[in-house]
Amino acid sequence: MYKLFLSLLLLALSPLVLAEVRYISDEFRVPLRKSPCSRCAILHQGLKTGLKLNFIESAEGWSHIRTPGGMDGWIENQYIVKKPIARDRIARYQQQSEALSASNAKLKAQVADLKTNNQQLDGRLNAVSDDNEAVSRELADIKVVSANALKLKVQNQKLLEDNGMLQSKIDVLSALNKQLESSHTQKWFIYGAISVFLGALLSVLLPRLKRKRRGHSEWA
Template sequence: MRLLFAIIAILSFTCLAQAETRYIVDQAKLPMRSGEGTGFKIIKMLPSGMAVEVLEQSQTGYSRVRARDGKEGWILSRYLMKTPAARDRLQAFEKELSQLSHLKQKNAAADKENRRLQAENENLKKEIQHIRKTAANAVEVAEQNLALKEEAAAAKQALFDLEQQTVDIRSGAQQRWFLMGGGAIVAGVILGLLLPYMGARRKRRWGGY
């Protein structure tokens, strides 16, 4: 009976902990042994900062752990930490800081690109307004040109009509002058024929007295 209580007491000192993750302290390397003590064989050397899974903790100051490669062994519990090593935390912090800086740079670049796109958008709006205004002016100019062409065509037709009237007037005047000249010639001929006859008649009349 006493033996049974002794076994229970010994077992009570051995704490079977639920598996959890611990980290090797920030030292060079620590041995993981096959048993609870320095006399046991070293199974593996664990580097500082390495994450291990704690399977069991005993009152002897050792913990049974499992490494990432699946090997199990014992290591002094005081060399296990609940948080990563300071060096690893520093590296993680530096990585996070670098990522944050990179994000800030990307945000700054995005803001710059956004401002550039806004400026380009404003320029495009101004250019579109200018094109619309130019197009409206072009339509107006085209309409004015068409009106001018129509006016020029009407003026050309009027000039042609005026020239035709001038030609007609000149032709009529020439015809009148021709008729007048012809009439004068005929009158001269008649007068030339009549004058000798009239002279002879006068002589006969004067001779009769």
């Protein structure tokens, strides 16, 4: 039952699927008839010129067609053509020409925009190139400065080491100087004590010597 229904449906739709296209020829109002004969009942008083039709079959100078509204009927073959009529083709060509002209103008505008963008990109590229060169120069300068800084660091380290050695020598010399000063002070202290002792001794002995001299003088 399902296969039978499907077959009938395909049979009913086959004219729609396989239908060719026909057009009403120039400057006519063509009647659409129920059957393929000039005396058969008219379904439509006059299809307008250029109307697009679906062609189903042909029989004895007549064509079985279907209108865009879904009406089936017959029209004499002499009133239909396979291509759109000249007027419609010209109108269509004119529309296509206008569309192409508009598209061409749009493309020209896009090309102009692309040229402008390209010029801007060239300018940016040149600016970036200049910046790159400047950065390269700065990097070279930084490398030179870094090398000089490294040399200065090494020199500074050496100076610090030399300064440490000199400071050590100064400390040693200072210690020796203090020892010498202490020894010198001790010597002068000893010399002073001796001088005081000698002075005291002389102060005691001299009066006695004077008395002895006087005694000798009197005895004489």
